[in-house]
Amino acid sequence: DADVTQTPRNRITKTGKRIMLECSQTKGHDRMYWYRQDPGLGLQLIYYSFDVKDINKGEISDGYSVSRQAQAKFSLSLESAIPNQTALYFCATSAGTGGPRFFGQGTRLTVV
């Protein structure tokens, strides 16, 4: 079983709809992250969390919100999806800020 699990793996939604992407991990890491990847580009940080009570904005947080329900669960929401939020979304964990990130398999989101 994967250490970092994302659901759903693929999602098509309509403009204006609210959508939630979920992430759970069994690695026991404190830190969790949400990234966005556009074709041909690197990953951009959306939000990150150091523990259940700590949420921080990344470089592209506008239009997104997150919830850290437990140490092992971190969800990303698009309150009102728009077409330019069509992208691959990755959840990741790490044991420390300097330590390596461990990524999930990704969620491919299409907003039509």
Add this chain to the structure above:
Amino acid sequence: DAKTTQPNSMESNEEEPVHLPCNHSTISGTDYIHWYRQLPSQGPEYVIHGLTSNVNNRMASLAIAEDRKSSTLILHRATLRDAAVYYCSRNTNAGKSTFGDGTTLTVKP
């Protein structure tokens, strides 16, 4: 603005060494340098990371310039399975990370 830059693509012959460069000219003294690789339809996979000294592991070696403004991922003997997109990133103690746009490595048999 912080920027991490990599060549778009590189080619290598199988069983030859590969040196993948990365420039991170705005890196600060406490930022870590990470390298990941990504296969199609998969999430990025951790390869190696370091702070100041060169690092070796079973997958690769990481050479960090003395001024830390650049680094090089070294695959000692490329195999066909090493064909992937390789990303370098700089990671701050505050939790933020800046990824390059990736280098697509093609390995020729």
